[in-house]
Amino acid sequence: MSSNLIRELDCFFDGDAQATLARPVHRLHTVRAEALPAFLETLSPAQRAYLAFVGFTAKAASIVILPPSRDADDGALVMDAVLGLGSDRSHVPFGALPFGLPPDTLWRLAALDVDFGCAILGFGLGAYRFGELKAATAKPARLACPPGVETSLAAVRAIWMGRDLINRPANLLGPEELADAVVLLGEHFQSELTVIKGAHVEDHYPTIAAVGRGSERAPQVAILRWRGSSATAHSPLISLCGKGVCFDSGGYDIKPSAGMLRMKKDMGGAAAMMALASLIMAENLPVRLVLRVGCVENSVSGRAMRPMDVVRTRSGLTVEIGNTDAEGRLVLCDLLHEAAAETPDLLIDAATLTGAARTALGPDLPAMFCNDSIWAARMMEGGRATHDPVWELPLWPGYDSWLDSNIADLNNVSTKSFAGAIVAGLFLQRFVSGARAWIHFDLYAWNDQNRPAAPEGGEIQAMRAVMFSLCGQYANVPATQG
Incomplete structure (x- = not known):
């Protein structure tokens, strides 16, 4: 794992130092549709005519570079560009x-x-852009940073880090490399770090060991502990758990080839929780923080778990393996049980867990399950405020019996074809007793195509929504909106 886990944001420059750059710094104007007539009055007749000629209506994310209103005296031509915002109040058009x-x-x-x-x-x-494997990549335009945007910069750094992890091919990011990334993150923020390997995984995280047994790349569990500079031993404890399946073949219930094409992103939940932890630490929230990442590969071999095997979890509950491709909940259940034993004020997990969530809500809307109505409302409000949406689905108790097994305490799947995301949430709920509040995010962690602010590839979802909610509850820190 490269040591530059948290990259420099080379798309920005210091606005106070622009006079020393020996290069022209051009002007960027923004205009909403309703303000277009007034904006046009500030331009020269030629510029107004040009915008009319190209049909500029201030549509969101539309960009026009204006012709110069007059010749530059010193040869350093300073240009003007206009970004349309339409009626969009989010960060997206700037992307x-x-x-x-x-x-x-x-x-x-x-x-x-x-x-x-x-x-x-x-x-x-x-x-x-994910360019570390290319000989050359296109250089973006660069924007001057005005004062007072440190929180937004921290959010961008966290998301770049998470996107980099998801986009990295599985041959370059296995369980060991993902655990190394947690270590690098912890070292950056001077955190306490523990990495569990080998027989210790078998002893303390038996379901993670069962998932990883089919791969030559052994599973690891990485744990980061941090305390804000103003936090005490009695400050709120926030516990994060991430599914870090670096590649998911499906195991013996093997996926078709088309279903494996994006399975390097099956550690997207871990990336999301690492990004959230990074932002919490960068903003120095007055909390105690624990991050747990189960780093594992779900592969096929003579040692891999089989359908109808029974494994014993860290909690002592036994689980019949109804489907080896439902491995994410097995990775999380041991982490959640360990985390809940510390009685956190808030326990959050994230995983690319079910296709059922995507069928219900699509790729851009993570499913949220929560056993606390107050925290659920906070997260929904955080999603709206930051344009980082989440949507609550119910932990419907009527489906809990669908996880019954004839030979074990529960099955990891239901035999019914309905409500797959809810059933997965109900499975995880069995392991969170002790946490004061618990939230589970079932997310896609991917952009299928290039869009403003959302380039094709790995994506960090729900991070800004959660951060907004945490800041509102625990600190007088301005959460990044959008």
Whole structure:
């Protein structure tokens, strides 16, 4: 694992130092549809005519570079560009700028009525590309950072880190490398770190060991502990658990080839929880934090778990394996049981867990399950405020018996074809007794195509929604909106 886990944001530059750059810094204007007539009055007749000629209506994410209103006296031509915002109040339109403006040009926001934090967030997310395996990559335009946007920059860094992890091919990111990434994250923030390997995984995390037994790359569990600078031993304890399946073949219930094409992203839950932990630590929330990541590969061999095997969990409950491709809940259940034993004030897990959640809600809307109505409402509000949506599905107790097994305490799947995401949530709920509140996110962790602020590839979902909620509850820290 490369030591530069948290990358420098090379799409930004110091706005206070622009006079020393010896390069022109161009002006970037933003305009909403309703404000377009007033904006046009500020332009020269030629510029107004040009916008009319190209049909500019201030549609969200539309970009036009204006012709210069007059010749530059010193040969350093300073240009003006206009970004349409339409009626969109989110960060998303700004994500069109990095690769919609000429490459490696320098820009500053000329508008005074724009939310700078929102602009920085969108620009940074749109500038992301996974280029570490390419000889050369396109350079984005660069934006001057105004003061007061540190929270947005921290969010962008966290999301870049998480996207990098998801996008890295499985041959370069196995269980050991993912555990190493947790170590690097912890070292960056001077955290306490533990990595469990070998026989200790078999002894203390038996279901993680069962999932990883079919792979030559042995499973590991990485644990990070951190305390905010103003936190005490009695401060709120936030516990995070991430499914880190670095590649999922499905095991003996093997996936078809098309179903495996994106299975390097099956550690997206771990990446999301690592990104959230990174942001919590960067913002120095006055809390105690524990991050647990189950790092494992679900492969096929003579040692792999089989359908109808029975494994004993860390909690003592026995689980019949109804389907080896439902391995994510097995990875999480031991982590959740260990985390819940510490009586956290809030226990959160994330996983790319079920296709049923995607069928119900699509790729952009993570399913949320919560056993506490107050926290559920906070998370829904956080999603709305940050344009990082989540949607609550019920932990419907009427389906709990669907997990019954004739020979074990429970099955890891239901024989019924309905409500797969709910059934998975009910399985996990068996292992969270002791936590004061528990939230489970079933997410996709991927963008299927390039969109403003959301380039194709790995994606970190629900992080900003959670952070908004945590800041509102535990600290007077401005959460990153969007």
